[in-house]
Amino acid sequence: MRSDPGERTSRPLLYFFIAALTIAVCVIQYLRGGPYFARAATVFSHPRKGQIDAADTIVLCQRVVKMLPRGASVTCVRPVEGVTRSEYSNFLIAAGMLPRQNVVPPEYAGLMTPPEQMCDYVIAIRDPLDHPRYKLVAEWPEGRLYHRQ
Amino acid sequence: MTLFLFLAAILLLTLEGLVICFVPLMQRIAIGGRLAVAFATGLVINALLLSFESVLRIPWSRSALLIPSILIAAAGIVAARRLSWTMERPSRDWIPAAVIMVIMIYGAATARLTCGDLILFWGPKAVRFATAGTIDVAYLGSGHYYLAHPDYPPLLPLTYAWGINAARTMSWFGAVVLTQFLLLASILVVGAFTRKPLYASLFAAVLGAGAAVAMIAGAADMLLVFFEIVAVCALTFEEEDRSSLIVAAVALLGAAMTKVEGASLSAIIVLAFAITRRRFLASAAMFIPPAAFLAVWVACMRRFQLFDSYNPSKPLRLDHLGIVFREMVRETSYRTFYLPWIAAIGPMFTGRNVRRAAFPLLVGIFVIGCTAWFYLHTDADPTFWVRTSATRVLLTSLAPFVVATAAANE
Secondary structure, eight states: OOOOHHHHHHHHHHHHHHHHHHHHHHHHHHTTOSOSSSOOSSTTSSOOTTSOOOHHHHHHHHHHTTTSOTTOEEEEEOOBTTBOOOOSHHHHHHHHHOTTSEEOOGGGGOTTSOGGGOOSEEEEESSOOOOTTEEEEEEETTEEEEEEO | OHHHHHHHHHHTHHHHHGGGGGSTHHHHSOHHHHHHHHHHHHHHHHHHHHHHHHHTTOOOOHHHHHHHHHHHHHHHHHHHHTSOOOOOOOOGGGHHHHHHHHHHHHHHHTTSSBOHHIIIIIHHHHHHHHHHTSOOHHHHTSSTTGGGOTTSOSHHHHHHHHHHHHHSSOOHHHHHHHHHHHHHHHHHHHHHHHSOHHHHHHHHHHHHHHHHHHTOBTSSHHHHHHHHHHHHHHHHHSTTSTTHHHHHHHHHHHHHTTOHHHHHHHHHHHHHHHHHHOOHHHHHHHHHHHHHHHHHHHHHHHHTTOOOTTOTTSOOOGGGHHHHHHHHHHHTTTTTTTHHHHHHHGGGGGOOOHHHHHHHHHHHHHHHHHHHHHHTSOSSOTHHHHHHHHHHHTHHHHHHHHHHHHHHTO
16 A cells, blocks of 8 residues: 555545545435335335436336236326326336337327327326226226226 | 346456456556456446447347357456456455445435436336347337437446346346446545545545435446546556556446447546647547447437437537526535535645646546536526536546545645
């Protein structure tokens, strides 16, 4: 190991900064909220304020993945007052959770979407979907799965 | 089990990377740093292998992946056997780094550090690539996924895809824990090159705090810091050894293959080295691998009409200068009253080796300037962009400042 006078004079300073930053790391993680000693349900269970809230999307996709046929077209969206809206985060996440399906944007399950363009399944996060062409298949606390009639 | 297989497969890429042990420089650095540099090299080799197979339309079957990998790993083991592997007794100065690593792994395992980009595009890309058994151009070019940045470079998705092939499924927790291993590898590199474990602990504290605030687990930012720190440390502390240029060139290639910013980071490191060391030919030679990769990648993206992020034609908006400056100043506080910056730069003033410190210092300063330059190239109000990315992107500035502090005190 190299050693020199400069290092000897800076050691207390270095230890001070290391200690202060270690405390900062602990406080930052504490402020993300509990539970602190339980296994997280998903990789996104402690989002920062203002970040996307994806935990329900991940859990729901993991639930439906075995129910969906290979190659089926599916979208994933959080409906607002029963209607799909243009959003990107949920269907982008679903694209990684449903590798054997064709995951499409929510526009493929809109009220104005021509029937021949509609996707086969809709994963509705939390709130129900109110669409005459989609029938409820299954329901969980995190949301619902609908199939096109 | 999935997590274990996923992580083990990726960490075993170190065996492939041992081919870097043919470089004389490797004999002079400590074992931890040696393994970390081999890991960096392994990640690059794996990404190149999977990319070549995609270009040659060879599906990623087990034989297509394992046969070349085993052959390269065998060459790596032969190279490694030439070196002495006797370990020194570890110093107590490593203890703070170990404590910070435990806290960071806890944070990753309880999902406190996860980056949204992991589940929005880095992870989905990897899953789709692994399912398709190639770099899935149909997925990237479908139009639905343009917000997933189709032309981002492939190293991270390819690394995850390699892990998925071993584990048979994506381990999302494996991805966030891998980021902590990349932090650990970076710490080992700093310790090995500076020969002062206390500076490795300082690096762990600074980057740990920055990463905890920025929430980068699973994204490509720590990977970029890792490649950067390998290149910067090799060129700062082993500049007299010509073989350090080879190690730096491999790391610069890795940086260019990791993120769009990796290309500018490679150019910055080369430019800073040329200015401070006046070794223009060596600097140019070092830039050949990342430049060659960029040329091929951009050509491929143009060929498949996926060219977007690298497009240089976006106009400079100097009227956004005030917003960019204000938001960068705000975000770089890391919500800790600028403590990471003060800790990274403050102890520099107790040292005197200005010549040694000049190169990493210049890299850190150039990164800040370059980041602001990028932010000034958007038509929309850059506030949101700066707020959602500055803490992550500027980790590549914090890291060389710690190296500069260690160099100044040499």
